[in-house]
Amino acid sequence: MSATFVGMPAFPTAAREALGNAQQRRNLRHATHTIRDKRARVVAEVDDWEELRVAGAAIKDHVLTHLDTYLEQLEESLTRAGATVHWASDAAEANRIVVDLVRATGSQEVVKVKSMATQEIELNEALEAAGIDAWETDLAELIVQLGHDRPSHILVPAIHRNRAEIREIFLREMGAVGEPAPAGLTSEPRELAEAARTHLREKFLRAKVAISGANFAVAETGTLVVVESEGNGRMCLTLPETLISVVGIEKVLPTVADLEVMLQLLPRSSTGERMNPYTSMWTGVTPGDGPQDVHVVLLDNGRTSALADDLDRQALRCIRCSACLNVCPVYERVGGHAYGSVYPGPIGAVLNPLIRGTSSAVDKSLPYASSLCGACFDACPVRIQIPDLLVRLRTRVVDEKRGGLPSGEEIAMKGMAWVLGDADRLERAQKGSELGGRLLRRRTSLGRLPGPLSAWTDARDAPTPPEETFRTWWKRERG
């Protein structure tokens, strides 16, 4: 299992801190609204969008319920095409395989294409421990890496940074690891992108080894697909001699034809474009073109834990588009770091507890990081029932706790059930709350309650009780 970010507190604690960062909230609001509007425009252009969503979900469900067959077919196709296939049960195994492959080339550095799977297994840390420099080449990943920061969004990991912050990071950090940023660098996005181009070009031209993930892996042909925008992906997939791709086992598609569905769903949902600037497809080794030493690491790392149950399995349909993040009212306000994982937002709130389990404080709290408004399901291109999954996971977290000493919340809930179970008891309780309401007349919310009650009010605004309850009003008016 991959670790949560080191020392990560439960979601409510991390969220409180994030909410206090006004700059980050402004950056996030601007970014999520911009991208959700773009997505809505390009999705509206497609007449058969709902049909495509249904087909996308069906393709994934079919693959996942026949996963052993398709994985074996993928392995056979890749091998026939000249690639070497490796299998990894968990993060440690995958990292060991990759480190050994890089060492065998004699290279002390690798260039990397943005890849969620390699972030999930913390490959960069493993490479660093082995004395190998890993250069992130996606602009946002570069910003995160140079800023000694953590990604906060699946598609745009530096979404929490604005242009002024990025300029400072480039001026301060680039020189230490290669081509420095030009002295007169301004905070114009065009100039910042130019600085990244110059900084990375020397690395692309000399790199002997590249590491990527894959958006899709076609079983019938052994073709891997990487979808990107900047051309850093093409550089990594084309120029080096050795290419190592770490691919989650849920990325398999049966046929090339299935790409007609996915290549319509993904770009429109992800960047809000009709098509992303560059998509690369390669099938093992092509003589005279691109890397001649090609490796694919098939990664489980907890995915099979979500495979048995019909509802859990839906989470494995995810194509990492991040549309659910951009429409989520919770993500928009707290940002990605509070989720304690490289998979933030609504999909992270289900995927992390499913593949990592619910033993850590943050994974236990993630199913509650939602208002269950359902916007994530509406935006999801493969129709993952995220709200249903969240409710199911909440049940699981509660069930896992049963049997020990009851918590304050459980005692309060039991008391509440007793009060609500009888009309007279409820009426007497409400008389008490009317008195409270009259005492707190000028306030709209209770604020922080003392002692153990603070556990409830720390993450919620509890309204002050009304001065008159509905029952009293009904008796007065109609009784």
Add this chain to the structure above:
Amino acid sequence: MSDATSGPTSAREAVLARVRAALAEATPADPPARAYGHGAAVADVPALFAERVADYRATVVRVAPSGVAVAVAEAIEGADSVVVPDGLPEEWLPAGLQVVHDESLDATALDRVAAVVTGSTVGIAVTGTIVLDHGPGQGRRALSLVPDLHVCVVREADLVADVPEAVSRLVGSVTAGRPLTWISGPSATSDIELERVEGVHGPRTLHVVLVGG
């Protein structure tokens, strides 16, 4: 599950065993009931293609077959060196143009070349996408990547309306083991405040010559 003393075969067996155990009780789902290969209907495919490519802030010119060389000459004006792949039709190049022929130039040598002229396999109208399968006239992948200006000649006969038709046409290239590069406009990023900037690592200028007839 991981065991440092076990070889790759056991990791493979461990993963497949977990998959099979998880699926033991699962109801197998059918593949989608879908008519593959059919996308949106488009009235004027070349016009929509030209419009959608231009939307990405690429340059598009439409010419008759006899006008390709002139259009290419205009596109590469100012570029001090031009590389072309083997198999590019001679008549697409301006007479007397000095070109570098791709004889497995290394990346550093390619980085000193200003422009590249290639053909293409398929163009998609709805998305404004050009697909190269890197066959004759299209060159290996690095050729249309490293130079900063990509002039790409697209024949109207190679245009399709939508993505499904394109995938159908490209299945043969993929099963033959050819790599594919799908290009929709110049290299771009929206990583800084979601503001789109054209031109990061791939060619910063994409110039499309659409040939009628």
